Amino acid sequence: MTYPDPDSSSAELFARARKVMPGGNSRTGVFLSPYPIYAVHGEGCRVTDADGNVRIDCINNWSSLIHGHGNPAIQAAISEQSRHLLAAGMPTELEIELAELLCERLPGVEQIRFSNSGTEGMMMALRAARAFTGRDMVAKVEGAFHGSADALEISVAPSRSQWGPADAPASVPATAGIPVKVRQDTLVLPFNNVEATARLLEAHADELAAVVIDPIVSRIGFVEASAEYLQTVRALTEKKGIVLIFDEVFSFRVGYHGAQGLTGITPDLTALGKIIGGGLPVGATGGKAEIMEVFDQTKKPLRVEHGGTYNANPLTMAAGLACMRQMTPAAYERLDRLGDRMRDGLRRCLKDHDLPGQVKGRGSLVGLLFDGKPFADFRTLPRGKDQLQRILGLHRFLLNHGVQIIPFGLMILSTAMTETDVDEVLEQVSAGMAALPSFDLSHAG
Ligand SMILES: Cc1ncc(COP(=O)(O)O)c(C=O)c1O
Structure with missing residues (x-):
């Protein structure tokens, strides 16, 4: 699992795509620099890319897949x-x-x-x-x-x-x-x-x-x-x-x-x-x-x-x-509990690695920021260079360790996830936080 890899199938697909679609795609938000990762199969909370890499999906098509893949x-x-x-x-x-x-x-x-x-x-x-x-x-x-x-x-x-x-x-x-x-x-x-x-x-x-x-x-x-x-x-x-x-x-x-x-x-x-x-x-x-x-x-x-x-x-x-x-009331309650587990776990990771930050979100929506400053609107949203570098760095680390999240720190959970899946994400987040200082962000986009 190496991203970016110029010899990957996704890189090849993107080169082909660019010839027939401006910017190589039809949806700005799915682009990653230097190339987007192409999906081929989804099952439960995992998605497989064109190179056979399997990742836990914390994007869920920007929220539309509340039951994950292949329900x-x-x-x-x-x-x-x-x-x-x-x-x-x-x-x-x-x-x-x-x-x-x-x-x-x-x-x-x-x-x-x-x-x-x-x-x-x-x-x-x-x-x-x-x-x-x-x-x-x-x-x-x-x-x-x-x-x-x-x-x-x-x-x-x-x-x-x-x-x-x-x-x-x-x-x-x-x-x-x-x-x-x-x-x-x-x-x-x-x-x-x-x-x-x-x-x-x-x-x-x-x-x-x-x-x-x-x-x-x-x-x-x-x-x-x-x-x-x-x-x-x-x-x-x-x-x-x-x-x-x-x-x-x-x-x-x-x-x-x-x-x-x-x-x-x-x-x-x-x-x-x-x-x-x-x-x-x-x-x-x-x-x-x-x-x-x-x-x-x-x-x-x-x-x-x-x-x-x-x-x-x-x-x-x-x-x-x-x-x-x-999506019965019980299903929402279970999702709420998974969300709480993820939010609590992320807060613990920040503490364990002595990093500034905060975790927001409700139910199945989880947002991680590497800046503890309270905010309530667009203007006070933390947007310092350190926060950006860390969140993009973590996103990149996770991509190479079996987890995909929305690049700027959002995770969207699905009913296909179990507590074990949440814990696996948290384990990789913790490893990513430990590795943060060494990230090369030159391709982060
Ligand atoms: C809050 C909100 N409203 C509207 C839309 C637009 O929905 P669609 O992408 O299906 O056109 C989105 C898409 O992400 C959204 O997040």
């Missing part, structure tokens, strides 16, 4: 469904069953419609909010990622020189290709800053269609919205007739009733994706019936047209049902 019930559901129908240009009973399950579990979801990615789930939530309120502007939190919709690829990870005032963050496009007018219609909020957020929302109340919040922000090391922050935003949005959207594409995996169930705050709309498709492409927009009514094609005139060749496709619905039915 028998999901495989059986996909296989069975594939014998009946892939798609038909007709609805199926399966989408009703998955909708019933989600409406029953999520306090803020009375009705729901499916799409094919979290991005689409968010996009349709914004469109519904705009149609419902007749307003254009949307607000999001600085440092949060909500997928690829233009209005939300704003201030995801702006550089310090672009930040603007702490109590009124600048609206900074995260990518080229975002129209100036779109950027101007996105208001950026300072996360967990109750006073400044309240002031900004009051000032723009008449223009705002929606406020988008992810209660647990993955891109800020799984930092959580404070209870006071959520209560303030909920009270203000209610008072001003602004639609409160929770992005639970990622954070739905923390509990049977989602992140909203844990926070006790009920949004007007919720965007979903990832786990609800059982590993296949999926997105969804759900919420209060009076807002979801904008999608009702039986009402004339139709207010929001929501099409999509693969929306609620039977394979995804079957896989999603097989996945979610296994």
